[in-house]
Amino acid sequence: MKSALLRGVLIAATVIAGVATTASSAFADNERFVFVSHAPDSDSWWNVIKNALKNAEHDEGVKVEYRNPPTGDIADMARIIQQATASNPNGIVTTIADFDVLQSAIQGAVAKGIPVITVNSGTAEQSKKLGALMHIGQPEYDAGKGAGERAKAAGVTHFLCVNHYITNAASVERCQGYADGLGVKLGDQMLDSGLDPTEVYNKVKAFLASHPDTNGILALGPNSADPTIKYLRDTGSASKFKSVISFDLDGDISKAIKDGIVSAAIDQQPYLQGYLPIVFLTQYVRYGVIPSNNVNTGPGFVTKDNIAMVEKLAGEYR
């Protein structure tokens, strides 16, 4: 009985060993890249990136390992980058979730001569400081500016920027970019709305009552967009605004786009943040070529014209 158990254990170990070796030897001749994200297992937004990695793996004939700290702990992420470095991959793709924590791990990979591309979180400046080849992401200021230019084309003169996360420097940059795109001063047009939906709703209401000439709205994400959309629906005042733009997408926002209440949603196109770094690294490793500038995957704009396709692919490729 006891020896049967022992034998069972050994057989199971051999089977797992077999699976693991075939998994690694099947691609042994091809380049191996490691993609390290900061997202916990529960974060579904990253599924789009995982699918992008699978496509890139197939298209380029390389092997990509997606790694993340299961609980989202950035200190664990640093260990994963160190581990990836020790395993001598052909390249590493990582987010800069926390510059201070990841600094030494990423610089360690660069020092070992492994090409690194940074994606998603972080800025182009940080990426350069770490010695990465390039940064692929959505620059917050430029995304805001793109939205501001759209609003200007629509004829907006006075706006409201609903900021639900005012302590985050990137949020303020979004509002500043919008103001600059529009060509006006930010001034008091940025509203610290807080996170509570009722609070956001009433603050938006109060702001619009005291600033009656406002004709454009920028919401920085679902947290600020959903209550604002509700306000516009409740009061039927949507037609008064020439442009209502939101960052990111959720059910309420896409419905509002279809109903014509929201003119556009800013999409950072995560698919590209997964696909492009693998393509670039492959070309870099094989032929030594790589674009010399950073890539902005956003702002992409979701409007009434393309919402149907976006909804169909949501969670998979969009």
Added chain:
Amino acid sequence: MTEQTNSGSMQPPIVDVIDERLNRQSWFRRMLSRPDLGAFAGAVLVFVFFAFTAGGTGMFAADGVMNWLTVTAQLMIIGTGAALLMIGGEFDLSVGSMIGFAGMVIAIPTIYFHVPVGVSVILAFVMAMAIGALNGYIIVRTRLPSFIVTLASLYILRGLTIALSIVFTNRTIVSGLKQYSNESFVASLFAAKLFPGFFQWLADNGIINRLPNGAPAVSGLPMLLVWAVVIAVIAHVVLMKTRVGNWIFASGGDANAARNVGVPVSAIKISLFMVTAFCATVFAACQVFEFGSAASDRGLLKEFEAIIAAVIGGCLLTGGYGSVVGACLGALIFGVVQMGILFTGAPSDWFQVFLGAMLLIAVLFNSSIRRRVTGER
């Protein structure tokens, strides 16, 4: 020791040292019945497994070894505390939250109130051990299961970490500690890399690999490893060689019987909770000074990893049996498996399945070996 000489002076000395009440065992047999034997066998199995599946991947190069040793050392620190407490018959589920909390107590006063970093560290140790003592006090006074009481502290401490960091700093990641701690003695106490010259020498002589710029792949021996070894050695000596160690076994084996023979069970249990809090704070301090930041989600699920290490290492969940050496081997198994799976290149979606399966195999192997050689049922 002294009691024996007293009784010896009253009776004639026993000439024959062989006592027929004791069943004599060979040295080999004694080694086999140690609680950590199974863990040792499990560790060997794990190394053999990865030698085959990840041998050529850099896992056993210098920087690869340092990678899984670091994870092992982290786990050894909290696993040792958990093992002592478990032998003493209790659990502490608040270890993970304590890591996040202690990290914040070090970072916030230093960065936002410009308190000297040494004072913040002492404050963190004092607060953590006070909370540990409170946990222990509630448990010995109310006789509630430690599982429930420390589960409450798990939530309270995690909540406090988030709430206080928002109140004081308006953010949940507090970074920028490096500019306050640079070059300070306290920072190097927890995060220095020792013997850089030696590692440079190793690299120059081709014993460990080198980076393209000539620096060694591993720049030094992290203080984290030193802390782990020092804590484990002290805990082992206390447990195996001192009266306090016997009291810990007695408290965990049968608290009532121990009380009746005069063991200060309550004091032992409260002290053990303070020890786990101390270990969690050491973990936090090493992490905070290595990365220069504290975050409110640090240490999530680490309480389970600590308990897993202790259990793989042969500690009984019911208390009264186990060893520190076993817990250290358990930490080694867990650390090597956790990082080793990444080296084999197993698909990430299946990572946790592999991790769980490997752990189960290690534990089954461990216990079956122990049963075979000790004849336990």
